[in-house]
Amino acid sequence: MxxxxxxxxxxxxxxxxxxxxxxxxxxxxxxxxxxxxxxxxxxxxxxxxxxxxxxxxxxxxxxRTTVRYTATAIRWQEGWEVHVDGIGVTQVATLDAAAQQAANLVSTYVDAHVTADAIELIEERHDIVGGTSGAPDTQTPKIQGPQAGESSP
Structure with missing residues (x-):
């Protein structure tokens, strides 16, 4: 290896x-x-x-490790969505992996090695879709579709 x-x-x-x-x-x-x-x-x-x-x-x-990036981790039902300011979005299963995942995304984007300690992680506990924090889901409209047993056109 x-x-x-x-x-x-x-x-x-x-x-x-x-x-x-x-x-x-x-x-x-x-x-x-x-x-x-x-x-x-x-x-x-x-x-x-x-x-x-x-x-x-x-x-x-x-x-090279003094550049800092801000990432916001937002809880959702499958884990965490990580928004890195000015770079993009990625996902992780656990919050403790969010800073490293954000660093990996930044490393790919800037074509240089970025470590997790260069990430300032902000945690948000509101739901994106069906998360478990208990906060109401006001972010995502409900999508209407066929009910159980119905067929789509």
Whole structure:
């Protein structure tokens, strides 16, 4: 398995992100990154042996991580819709994955690596369609269609 690990040095440690498999870890020294990534992937994906993981390390300068993006997570029945200002919309099943999903969307749009810590996440609990927050659904008009047992024209 080949993966790319994006690393940024902060406070004497290397913060490591492997977006392709959702791995976040850290290493004290840059030469430890491939081993840390391989071990983390093996723990997450037991069927992949650490020895089968080939890691390309890409250093991300700290100044590249200072750009911030605002994303609004809105609850709906299947999870969360994430609106990234000026970029677009994506969806995730759980709120704890929203910032990373927004970062992945931004990375694709700006053709540069963006980490989840560059995302300011705003949580909104009103429903989009049939969500579970208990708020009335005033956003979406009801669509009229054939009732059960009726056929459409």
């Amino acid at each position: 080949k993966v790319t690990a994006y690393v940024t040095q902060t406070d004497g440690w290397w913060a490591i992100e492997v977006p392709a498999v959702g791995v976040f870890t850290q290493a004290k020294a840059l030469d430890q990154v491939p081993g840390m990534v391989a071990d983390a992937i093996h723990i997450m994906l037991e069927e992949v042996a650490a020895s089968d993981v080939e890691v390309a390390v890409v250093q991300v300068p700290p100044e």
